[in-house]
Amino acid sequence: MSIIFIANLIVYLACSIFMISQNSIEQVLQVVAIEEIVADYVSLKRSGSRFKGCCPFHEEKTPSFIVSPAIGIYKCFGCQKGGNAIQFLMEIENFSFVESVRTLAQRYGIALIETKIDNPDAYQESQLLRESIQAAVDFAQNFFQEQLHDTEEGKTIGLPYFKERGYTVETVKKWGLGYSPEMWEALAIESKTQGFTNEIMLQAGLLRQRDNATHYDLFRYRVMFPICSVTGKVIGFAGRKMSSTDPSPKYVNSPETDLYKKSDVLYGLYQAKNAVKKSDKVYLTEGYTDVISLHQAGIENVVASSGTALTSGQIKLLKRFTDNVTVVYDGDAAGIKASLRGIDLLLEEGINVRVVPLPTGQDPDSFCQSMGGESFQSYLDKEEETFIFFKAKFLIDETNNDPLRKSDAVREILKSLALIADPLKRSSLSQQLAKICNIEESLLVSELGKLLRIQQSKENQEFVQQVKSLTENAGIDLASQTKPLLNDSFQELAMFRLLLLFADKAYDESQTVFDFIWGECNNDETIAFETPLALKLKNEIIQQGRWPGQQHFINHIDADMAAWSAGVLADVHVLSPAFAQNFIDITTEEMNYGEQVIAMFLHLRRKKIDQLLNSNMELLKEPDANIDDLLLMIEYLNELKKNIAKKLGNAVSRI
Ligand SMILES: [Zn+2]
Numbered sequence: 001m002s003i004i005f006i007a008n009l010i011v012y013l014a015c016s017i018f019m020i021s022q023n024s025i026e027q028v029l030q031v032v033a034i035e036e037i038v039a040d041y042v043s044l045k046r047s048g049s050r051f052k053g054c055c056p057f058h059e060e061k062t063p064s065f066i067v068s069p070a071i072g073i074y075k076c077f078g079c080q081k082g083g084n085a086i087q088f089l090m091e092i093e094n095f096s097f098v099e100s101v102r103t104l105a106q107r108y109g110i111a112l113i114e115t116k117i118d119n120p121d122a123y124q125e126s127q128l129l130r131e132s133i134q135a136a137v138d139f140a141q142n143f144f145q146e147q148l149h150d151t152e153e154g155k156t157i158g159l160p161y162f163k164e165r166g167y168t169v170e171t172v173k174k175w176g177l178g179y180s181p182e183m184w185e186a187l188a189i190e191s192k193t194q195g196f197t198n199e200i201m202l203q204a205g206l207l208r209q210r211d212n213a214t215h216y217d218l219f220r221y222r223v224m225f226p227i228c229s230v231t232g233k234v235i236g237f238a239g240r241k242m243s244s245t246d247p248s249p250k251y252v253n254s255p256e257t258d259l260y261k262k263s264d265v266l267y268g269l270y271q272a273k274n275a276v277k278k279s280d281k282v283y284l285t286e287g288y289t290d291v292i293s294l295h296q297a298g299i300e301n302v303v304a305s306s307g308t309a310l311t312s313g314q315i316k317l318l319k320r321f322t323d324n325v326t327v328v329y330d331g332d333a334a335g336i337k338a339s340l341r342g343i344d345l346l347l348e349e350g351i352n353v354r355v356v357p358l359p360t361g362q363d364p365d366s367f368c369q370s371m372g373g374e375s376f377q378s379y380l381d382k383e384e385e386t387f388i389f390f391k392a393k394f395l396i397d398e399t400n401n402d403p404l405r406k407s408d409a410v411r412e413i414l415k416s417l418a419l420i421a422d423p424l425k426r427s428s429l430s431q432q433l434a435k436i437c438n439i440e441e442s443l444l445v446s447e448l449g450k451l452l453r454i455q456q457s458k459e460n461q462e463f464v465q466q467v468k469s470l471t472e473n474a475g476i477d478l479a480s481q482t483k484p485l486l487n488d489s490f491q492e493l494a495m496f497r498l499l500l501l502f503a504d505k506a507y508d509e510s511q512t513v514f515d516f517i518w519g520e521c522n523n524d525e526t527i528a529f530e531t532p533l534a535l536k537l538k539n540e541i542i543q544q545g546r547w548p549g550q551q552h553f554i555n556h557i558d559a560d561m562a563a564w565s566a567g568v569l570a571d572v573h574v575l576s577p578a579f580a581q582n583f584i585d586i587t588t589e590e591m592n593y594g595e596q597v598i599a600m601f602l603h604l605r606r607k608k609i610d611q612l613l614n615s616n617m618e619l620l621k622e623p624d625a626n627i628d629d630l631l632l633m634i635e636y637l638n639e640l641k642k643n644i645a646k647k648l649g650n651a652v653s654r655i
Pocket residue numbers: 055056057058065076077078079080081
């Protein structure tokens with residue numbers, strides 16, 4: 001071990017830096033399959049000769065990230081990031097160029113030709129620091145493993161502990177488990193003799209400093225669980241205390257370092273990722289020991305959030321591999337309640353969330369060990385429940401039929417329901433939820449509508465921005481390429497119809513339907529009006545500086561306008577309450593006006609995308625067209641369109 005680390009240190013600490021030859025770099029790029037590299041971070045789906053997925057560099061729900069194996073590049077049409085495999089690793093892992101090339105070369109077994117350069121200043125200091133910290137963490141990992149396997153103390157205290165937990169020798173090795181002895185300065189002294197400075201050991205989160213400037217080990221008398229990045233590098237540790245009289249916490253974790261960012265790490269993901277991809281599902285548990293026990297029992301698609309509440313960084317990480325998350329709960333109510341919020345984050349990311357509650361007093365580790373892997377797997381399969389039903393039952397149960405608490409609970413449940421994007425799924429869930437909560441479904445639907453409208457205004461703003469940056473970056477002049485969108489009378493009049501009927505109704509807590517629609521129109525230069533009637537309506541709104549009101553249009557001096565307005569208002573009464581009652585799924589217009597407004601704008605979006613698609617198709621015909629870029633763009637636009645169709649779902653619209 002010492003020889004390897006001394007050799008590493010020479011590279012890290014010497015004044016000379018090695019440079020990789022251009023030939024080697026080209027060889028790496030030729031051999032590397034970019035889709036394999038990207039697939040470690042992004043769940044890719046094949047699409048013709050390319051792959052697509054959700055971009056790992058920006059938040060998105062519609063895949064705009066495309067990988068082309070033929071050209072060896074990746075490209076995101078949302079945030080515009082793109083490049084080859086080397087650049088991908090630099091971007092996603094914060095690697096230096098050299099680190100990135102080395103990682104690829106190692107993976108594909110390519111021997112790099114490196115030449116020495118004598119200008120270390122060119123080498124960024126921060127990179128040197130990262131590499132030094134990594135070397136220190138690697139050193140510590142080896143040290144802890146040696147302490148476990150090769151010392152008397154490790155063999156009599158560490159190994160028996162793991163054995164008692166039911167871990168086999170293979171499991172202990174597979175997870176790189178270790179032991180830190182009952183001494184203040186075991187690692188501190190050993191690291192010094194190996195040439196690591198105290199400064200680096202501090203920055204790696206392995207040592208602490210006393211007031212008198214001497215140093216001591218952070219982990220003492222603990223069994224060690226190394227924590228890996230998604231690429232399998234050890235980046236931090238968790239140590240569990242061995243002494244029952246030790247007043248310090250049961251688990252001590254590495255502090256945040258340049259390598260270890262707690263909120264972006266899930267324990268076990270490196271070991272689980274292939275099984276997760278294969279089963280398209282991941283079990284989420286709380287502890288390190290849960291993950292290890294389940295793996296040993298043959299259930300490998302399992303990770304842990306390490307006791308902390310789920311973060312959006314961790315969810316993004318999971319989403320690279322699957323959209324199906326099953327949370328396995330320890331069976332205690334306080335714990336369940338605390339984790340409900342975190343799970344809403346999963347719903348928001350479009351993940352299908354299910355839960356499996358365990359019997360009181362059991363955790364996944366103990367329960368799996370007591371019944372064995374196969375039985376535990378069938379327990380998981382059998383007891384798995386859609387999260388939102390679980391949450392509803394749990395919260396309603398807690399209210400003890402107190403009406404005030406019940407309405408709080410219902411509001412809480414609706415918040416989760418509103419996070420589900422698919423309207424079909426939402427409506428089938430709401431029927432069952434109404435039963436669980438024992439309230440009228442119509443009440444549930446109208447409350448849900450309020451929440452959805454608030455959400456929709458946020459999304460509309462995002463969409464306008466997205467299309468803007470998309471077209472700007474692609475060099476498309478939206479205003480000249482697209483015709484006004486409301487260019488057929490039906491579409492234009494549909495918008496004014498909604499205004500005429502519902503302008504003064506609340507869209508959300510801060511604005512009326514008029515405020516919302518008008519705001520959207522002014523926000524978006526591609527929405528213009530062409531039919532005489534619509535133009536007239538628009539000009540009157542501008543002149544008055546507000547919504548002139550229903551009566552204004554019914555009593556309009558312009559006979560056409562008056563007739564049209566009266567027609568719209570008469571039409572709405574065709575839907576009699578009796579009719580609505582017979583068709584439980586059809587809520588009256590009055591009730592779902594918000595959804596109609598939403599649907600109208602979704603249709604508008606779809607039209608806008610259609611126009612962008614057409615203009616791209618036209619560009620394809622040009623002799624000097626960049627075919628590949630255009631095809632990628634067309635693919636992306638089609639994806640956006642599909643997503644809108646999904647959102648529109650069964651939302652019946654008149655437009
Ligand atoms: Zn992106």
